[in-house]
Amino acid sequence: MVFMADSIQSERRREDRHPQNIEAAVQELPDSESAAPYPPRSMSGRILNMSRNGVCLFTPSPIRLLSVIRCEIPVNESDIPVATLMRVRWTRKQEQNGGGYLSGLETIL
DSSP, X not given: OOOHXXXXXXXXXXXXXXXXXXXXXXXXXXXXXXXXXXXXXXXXXXXXXXXXXEEEEEESSOOOTTOEEEEEEOOTTOSSOEEEEEEEEEEEEOOSTTOOEEEEEEEOX
């Protein structure tokens, strides 16, 4: 039996991480498979590191585990961000620096 924590640990180590400090806009998308509908939420976050397959995102409130989100990431000095779809692989509360949440997002598209 594989526990989610074990699979998360191995997933978090697949690619090299590159430190970042980028503001990003995220929007949770509706879950078509859920019996309980969750209204989509939008919030701002900060990308702390990035790899080929995803990002680590800091947000003021938690993002639902396994939810699909639309993430807008600014590129260089452009006014137009790049939008991508990502899945929340893990989330954990931060006690330091006034709280907030870290989430690991895996790129879908």
